[in-house]
Each structure stands twice: as C-alpha cells, then as structure tokens.
Amino acid sequence: MWLFLIPIISIILFFPTFWLFSWVVGRDWGSVIAVVAMFLAYPILLLQAWPNLWKTKDSMLEALNKGMLSSADYDVIEVVEVFDSEEIMECYFLLDIGGGRTLSLYGDYLFEKKNFPNSRIRIFWHNTEGYTFGIECLGNKIISTKRILIESEDDILGDRDIVDQPIARVAELLESRT
Structure with a gap:
C-alpha cells in the first residue's frame, strides 16, 4: 500500500511546490524544482519518515x-x-x-x-x-x-x-x- 501512497503524495505536493516556486523563480524553474522534488525529495523524505516501511523480517x-x-x-x-x-x-x-x-x-x-x-x-x-x-x-x-x-x-x-x-x-x- 505504501508503494502506491508515496507517489500519490508526491503528485499532490507537486502543485503547491510548483505554485510557490513559480512566484519566486518563474514558471520554468518552478516546474523544474517541483519535478525534482516530486521524483526525488518527497519520496526520500517520506521513506525516512516511515523507517519501518522497508524493514524486512529476520530469518x-x-x-x-x-x-x-x-x-x-x-x-x-x-x-x-x-x-x-x-x-x-x-x-x-x-x-x-x-x-x-x-x-x-x-x-x-x-x-x-x-x-x-x-x-x-x-x-x-x-x-x-x-x-x-x-x-x-x-x-x-x-x-x-x-x-x-x-x-x-x-x-x-x-x-x-x-x-x-x-x-x-x-x-x-x-x-x-x-
């Protein structure tokens, strides 16, 4: 379930990130920053927020x-x-x-x-x-x-x-x- 939830959260957070940065650095750079955040930053932060998400069972x-x-x-x-x-x-x-x-x-x-x-x-x-x-x-x-x-x-x-x-x-x- 988490594997589906993380991309959805990243996509949802794309739009506020784009709007925030497009005001500051313009639409082109705002979209680049939002895409990088969506594909890299948000998934990494979400995976660190839930560390036991990838925990494997002991043998x-x-x-x-x-x-x-x-x-x-x-x-x-x-x-x-x-x-x-x-x-x-x-x-x-x-x-x-x-x-x-x-x-x-x-x-x-x-x-x-x-x-x-x-x-x-x-x-x-x-x-x-x-x-x-x-x-x-x-x-x-x-x-x-x-x-x-x-x-x-x-x-x-x-x-x-x-x-x-x-x-x-x-x-x-x-x-x-x-």
Missing part, C-alpha cells in the same frame, strides 16, 4: 543469533483440517494437544511439510515480532479426523493460539458459524 538464523527465536514442542493427539471457502490455498489446522487444549496453526509454512500433521511437532517463531518461521515434525504422520469448511477467514483463530477447550468443541463452534 530464522538471524533471530537465533539475536536471541529472538522461540520454540515449543507439542504432542498431537487429533487433527482437524479447516478450509476457508474463499481461500483455497490457505492451510489451517486445529490440533488436540492434550489436557482439553486445542492448538490452532495457520500459515503458508504448513504447505511445505509433507509429513504434517504429525504426532509430535516443534514450532519456531520470532518472540518479539510474533511471526512463525515454521514447524519441525518429530513423530509419525497422522491423518486428520475431520474436515470443516468455513465461510470467512474472520471465523478462524490466530496462528499458534491455544484454546482451553477440547478440539471437538472448537470444531463444533467453527461449524456452527457457517
């Missing part, structure tokens, strides 16, 4: 070196796959991790795992930024016991959310919303 190795890598191990008893009717390519799973708790996993990193869902998993994430790097499958592949189709992405839980409800109850609540 897993960078997070490890900075001490920002977190992980958690889970034993998985049962798995329910959730499909969004609008987003066919999204992966979303509910996992029974015992003790009446359900873990929600949601993200593209799940596509890459051929042996997921698995009976034992380790999840890696950036502990300050919150995004998930991926999972490591440590056990045996297990088959999903149920598949749920939901209408909207708004109905799903976030990535790595743990709900203190049995998986059957969480699945039932998701199905009842459709």
Whole structure:
C-alpha cells in the first residue's frame, strides 16, 4: 500500500511546490524544482519518515543469533483440517494437544511439510515480532479426523493460539458459524 501512497503524495505536493516556486523563480524553474522534488525529495523524505516501511523480517538464523527465536514442542493427539471457502490455498489446522487444549496453526509454512500433521511437532517463531518461521515434525504422520469448511477467514483463530477447550468443541463452534 505504501508503494502506491508515496507517489500519490508526491503528485499532490507537486502543485503547491510548483505554485510557490513559480512566484519566486518563474514558471520554468518552478516546474523544474517541483519535478525534482516530486521524483526525488518527497519520496526520500517520506521513506525516512516511515523507517519501518522497508524493514524486512529476520530469518530464522538471524533471530537465533539475536536471541529472538522461540520454540515449543507439542504432542498431537487429533487433527482437524479447516478450509476457508474463499481461500483455497490457505492451510489451517486445529490440533488436540492434550489436557482439553486445542492448538490452532495457520500459515503458508504448513504447505511445505509433507509429513504434517504429525504426532509430535516443534514450532519456531520470532518472540518479539510474533511471526512463525515454521514447524519441525518429530513423530509419525497422522491423518486428520475431520474436515470443516468455513465461510470467512474472520471465523478462524490466530496462528499458534491455544484454546482451553477440547478440539471437538472448537470444531463444533467453527461449524456452527457457517
């Protein structure tokens, strides 16, 4: 979005800059100054005003070196796959991790795992930024016991959310919303 907003702001600011400088140095030089400001000065100033605009995510190795890598191990008893009717390519799973708790996993990193869902998993994430790097499958592949189709992405839980409800109850609540 910012990539579209910066040129629009620059174009909008072109006209006041042109009018201001055309009074002072004339129309020809006023237009040259306004064009230079529009193409160079304004984008540079706007990019400096929003420094985190171009900030890239740390890699897993960078997070490890900075001490920002977190992980958690889970034993998985049962798995329910959730499909969004609008987003066919999204992966979303509910996992029974015992003790009446359900873990929600949601993200593209799940596509890459051929042996997921698995009976034992380790999840890696950036502990300050919150995004998930991926999972490591440590056990045996297990088959999903149920598949749920939901209408909207708004109905799903976030990535790595743990709900203190049995998986059957969480699945039932998701199905009842459709």
